[in-house]
Every structure is written in structure tokens, then in C-alpha cells.
Amino acid sequence: MQEKQRTEIATLGEFGLIRHLTEGIELKNKSTLYGVGDDAAVLSYPDTEVLVTTDLLMEGVHFDLTYVPLKHLGYKAAMVNISDIYAMNGTPRQITVSLALSKRFSIEDMDEFYAGLKLACAEHHVDIVGGDTTSSLTGLAISITCIGDAPKDKIVYRNGAKETDLICVSGDLGAAYMGLQLLEREKKVFMGQKEVNPDFSGKEYLLERQLKPEARGDIIKKLAGQGIKPTAMMDISDGLSSELIHICTQSHVGCRIYEERIPLDYQTAVMAEELNMNVTTCALNGGEDYELLFTVPLADNEKISQMEGIRIVGYITKPELGMALITRDGQEFELKAQGWNPLRES
Numbered sequence: 001m002q003e004k005q006r007t008e009i010a011t012l013g014e015f016g017l018i019r020h021l022t023e024g025i026e027l028k029n030k031s032t033l034y035g036v037g038d039d040a041a042v043l044s045y046p047d048t049e050v051l052v053t054t055d056l057l058m059e060g061v062h063f064d065l066t067y068v069p070l071k072h073l074g075y076k077a078a079m080v081n082i083s084d085i086y087a088m089n090g091t092p093r094q095i096t097v098s099l100a101l102s103k104r105f106s107i108e109d110m111d112e113f114y115a116g117l118k119l120a121c122a123e124h125h126v127d128i129v130g131g132d133t134t135s136s137l138t139g140l141a142i143s144i145t146c147i148g149d150a151p152k153d154k155i156v157y158r159n160g161a162k163e164t165d166l167i168c169v170s171g172d173l174g175a176a177y178m179g180l181q182l183l184e185r186e187k188k189v190f191m192g193q194k195e196v197n198p199d200f201s202g203k204e205y206l207l208e209r210q211l212k213p214e215a216r217g218d219i220i221k222k223l224a225g226q227g228i229k230p231t232a233m234m235d236i237s238d239g240l241s242s243e244l245i246h247i248c249t250q251s252h253v254g255c256r257i258y259e260e261r262i263p264l265d266y267q268t269a270v271m272a273e274e275l276n277m278n279v280t281t282c283a284l285n286g287g288e289d290y291e292l293l294f295t296v297p298l299a300d301n302e303k304i305s306q307m308e309g310i311r312i313v314g315y316i317t318k319p320e321l322g323m324a325l326i327t328r329d330g331q332e333f334e335l336k337a338q339g340w341n342p343l344r345e346s
């Protein structure tokens with residue numbers, strides 16, 4: 001194996017590094033008046049509401065660089081913030097990127113990270129308008145802020161779900177969590193060995209879902225195209241169960257969802273069986289799917305049912321009925337923030 005070239009960050013210095021990483025960025029949004037290069041970026045949002053979301057990722061807590069390539073990490077870090085703007089039914093426009101780096105990282109590493117970041121931004125027409133880099137004594141810390149917009153009457157909050165609304169989910173669930181299990185398992189196998197190529201064949205989808213999540217701007221567009229405005233919406237970062245509890249609690253309603261209706265990919269089911277896990281538990285509590293969870297009025301039933309990539313998983317009830325999953329054999333389980341069979345230790 002050829003050793004990668006390694007240039008110490010100190011050769012460029014902090015400002016040199018920022019200049020190097022942000023050169024050639026072309027601004028795409030009308031709302032970006034001025035990007036990187038001054039004390040602050042200048043944005044203009046004269047006639048619309050502005051959405052702001054921020055996220056902090058810590059090495060060892062949120063990601064493990066032994067199996068996450070830096071390019072994927074950059075991509076994912078941008079994507080999870082972009083996803084939060086879509087979850088408000090908005091359009092993402094700008095991000096700022098702040099990094100704390102230890103000496104372990106070279107300029108080439110940062111080029112990789114930025115390549116992923118730029119790819120995610122290009123896919124969603126988002127401008128990188130600023131940020132900061134500083135040194136870290138331990139691992140890598142990444143803070144990204146995303147700014148977007150939405151007309152006042154189009155913003156969708158978590159608190160608008162009403163009794164009889166349909167509960168909908170985009171894509172499929174649990175695959176990102178299964179991808180993480182797979183990577184953790186392989187990590188144990190090849191730790192300390194140099195020339196081991198773990199066999200991921202037949203499980204590519206799980207890895208992709210974990211390493212390269214996609215924010216569902218396409219679903220937001222589709223819904224708007226059909227004239228559907230969700231009554232409540234969130235992106236699924238912590239698992240269906242926990243997000244649904246957020247929506248129900250904040251909307252003061254209850255819900256019923258059906259196990260048989262939860263969208264699963266075949267590879268997710270196979271992997272769960274391999275690991276002796278309940279696949280429904282993984283879908284409910286796995287997290288990091290970055291799919292959209294939303295509610296629509298019953299009147300949209302026909303339109304929603306015909307839309308590809310969206311599944312109706314249940315309905316909203318009176319608050320007195322609580323929040324529950326109905327299993328395949330008709331039993332009711334109360335939804336818990338970490339599932340009825342918790343996966344997590346913390």
C-alpha cells in the first residue's frame with residue numbers, strides 16, 4: 001500500500017488553511033451577498049422567515065474515524081444539518097463550518113473532509129459562507145450551522161398534529177443502525193491487523209445508509225408539488241419511536257402505529273436476523289436514518305397513498321389513548337423514547 005502524502009497544517013497556518021479549503025467556492029444563492037473572506041458573511045432575507053439549525057459532532061461520541069472516511073464524515077456532517085431545514089419544510093441556503101483539529105490531521109485530511117462537505121452542499125445548492133478552525137488537544141470536533149428559509153405559511157412545526165391525521169414515513173428505517181452494527185463488528189475483527197479487507201458484499205446498502213445519509217429534499221418537493229402541507233414534521237435522527245413521541249407530546253395527541261407498516265429494507269431484515277436482533281426494534285430505535293416523519297390530514301389519504309417512497313404507518317388519536325405500536329399479532333405496546341426493548345446503554 002502506498003503511503004498517502006502528508007502536509008502538516010502548520011505549513012499553512014490557520015488563515016492559510018481556511019483560504020486553501022474555501023478557495024474556488026462559487027456562491028449559488030441570491031440570499032448570500034458575501035461569503036468567506038471578511039469578519040462575517042452577509043446574508044439577505046428580505047421577505048421570508050429564516051430558519052437556523054446547529055449541530056456539534058465529537059470524535060469518539062458521534063463518529064469513529066477508524067472506519068469513517070473523512071470524506072464521508074464531511075458529507076454526513078453537512079447532510080444532517082441540511083436535513084433539519086427540510087424537516088421544517090424549508091429550503092437550506094448556507095452553512096458555516098467550525099472545526100477543532102488535533103495535530104493528527106494533515107492538510108490532505110482536511111481536503112478530504114471538505115470534499116465531502118462540498119459535495120453535500122452542491123447536491124442541495126447550499127453555500128459555504130464561513131466558519132472557524134482551531135486546535136484541539138484530543139480529537140476532532142465539528143460544529144456546523146445551517147441557515148435556510150421558508151415562507152411563514154409553509155413552515156411545519158412539531159406541534160401541529162391533529163386527531164385522525166395520518167402518520168407518514170419516507171424511505172425505510174433501521175438500515176443506518178444496522179450499518180453501524182456491521183462496522184462495529186468488522187472493527188473488532190480487523191483491529192490491529194493491517195491487510196484485512198472486511199467482506200461487506202450484499203450489505204452495501206447498510207453501509208451507505210450509515211456513512212452517506214441523504215437529506216430528503218426530494219420528498220419536500222414532492223409534497224409541495226401535490227399541494228400537501230404536513231401538519232407536523234421532523235427528521236428521524238434518533239429513531240421513529242422517539243421522534244413520534246416528540247410530535248405527539250408537543251401536539252398534545254396520541255397515536256397508533258402498525259408494526260407491519262414500518263418500511264424496512266431486505267438487507268436490514270437479513271442483518272437483524274444475523275445479529276439476533278428484533279428488526280422492528282432497530283427501525284423504532286436505531287436512528288440516523290434521516291428520513292422524514294410527518295402527519296397529514298386524513299383528506300390527503302388518496303394523494304399520499306399514491307406517492308412513491310412514502311408509507312402511511314399509523315394515525316393520530318386523542319391524547320387519552322396514549323402512544324402505542326400494534327404488533328403483527330395485534331398486541332399493543334406503549335412507545336418509549338428508547339423503544340419497548342431499549343438498544344442503548346446510555
Ligand SMILES: [Mg+2]
Pocket residue numbers: 083084087234235236237
Ligand atoms: Mg431534527
